[in-house]
Amino acid sequence: MAVNTECPVCGAEIARTNDMVVGELLECPECGSELEVISLEPFEIEEAPQEEEDWGQ
Amino acid sequence: MAALKVSIVGASGYTGGELLRLLLGHPKVEVLQVTSERLTGKFVHKTHPNLRKRTDLKFSSAADLQKCDIVFLCLPHGSAMDRIEEFTGLADRIIDLSADFRLRNPDDYIQWYDRPHSNPAFLEKFVYGVCELHREEMKTAHYVSGAGCNATTTILGLYPLYKADVVEPHSTVVEVKVGSSEGGNSASAGSHHPERSGAVRSFMPAGHRHIAEMLQELAFGRKINIHFSATSIEMVRGVLATSHVFLKEDLQEKDIWKIYRSAYGGEPFIRIVKERDGIFRFPEPKILTGSNYCDIGFQKDERSNRLVVISALDNLMKGAAGQAVQALNIMFGFEETTGLEFPGLHPV
Secondary structure, three states: OOOEEEOOOOOOEEEOOOOOOOOOEEEOOOOOOEEEEEEOOOOEEEEOOOOOOOOOO | OOOEEEEEEOOOOHHHHHHHHHHHOOOOEEEEEEEOOOOOOOEHHHHOHHHOOOOOOEEEOHHHOOOEEEEEEOOOOOHHHHHHHHHHOOEEEEEEOOOOOOOOOHHHHHHHHOOOOOOHHHHHHEEEOOHHHHHHHHOOOOEEEOOOHHHHHHHHHHHHHHHOOOEOOOOEEEEEEEOHHHHOOOOOHHHOHHHHOOOOEEEEOOOOOOHHHHHHHHOOOOOOOEEEEEEEOOOOOOEEEEEEEEEOOOOOHHHHHHHHHHHHOOOOOEEEOOOOOOOOOOOOHHHHOOOOOEEEEEEEOOOOOEEEEEEEEOOOHHHHHHHHHHHHHHHOOOOOOOOOOOOOOOOO
């Protein structure tokens, strides 16, 4: 049975796949955020740490 | 089914040329006639050079128009309303790309266009042309009015928020940056190259006519106001609208995502563009050139209730000719993306 959770950034549905492992990085198909698998049972993800870009002076 | 026979009245301008380009590539359509009084008898590729070897059509006079399945009107504002009965006799379906049938209330023409409408009985017969808002009405419509380019950009950006009634109704501020093709193909002192090149020109800080369409389409029965300004920049095609809306309650970006997903999740030409990194983090008109997409992004100001919505499109495509072809597809039951598959260029 498919186990899904929600992208913590945009709320899009994220499906767990059979070969997923804890620590794996994946990309939300809707908002493009990089997500990290925290736990498989239960299936939990959170936003992966990002390097800030400097766009201003 | 035999190909639809279509004609374009007023095909010498930029919108008419763009429409002709699309219709020549549309698999369900045969372009019968295109008109220009000034250029009657001349090859269309002399005016629209990108169409050389795509068609051997010559411009006709409107007086010589034959009956067809649908006629597109690309006339200057104020012409179609005076001549509409001339065209209803030619075709069962009409798509008018001017402003003449966009507004439902005849009094709005006096307020925003400085003249009374000459054929107000026709206003209620036209469906406003933003397909995402009026798709069901278009399926049975005989007459569709193409929406203004700046209005389309702004309305598509803000529609989900106004529909969900999550924004303060009188506080929205919109600034659009537009390309020179919005001004049409008639030269003026302001379009003279030494004057226009490199310009960042506030050409309508207040009072733009497209505001009337925004108020009409976003009110949902409420009293609203939209404070709109337009600036022309160094760009040929494109509109970028930056809309500042103020949320009634403390919604988070995830909530905003859900509102947009709910409104546009199934839309073929709306894309939510909101990336954390990379070059194209928010919508940018440059990569939409020639495409029928409207890209929409947003960012919440964490220090206030302000939400900034960014929307972009090609004014000659989703803002005019592409939107009209999308409406044609809906009216005749074709796949909505037919003839509009071009995804744009990158790099460009």
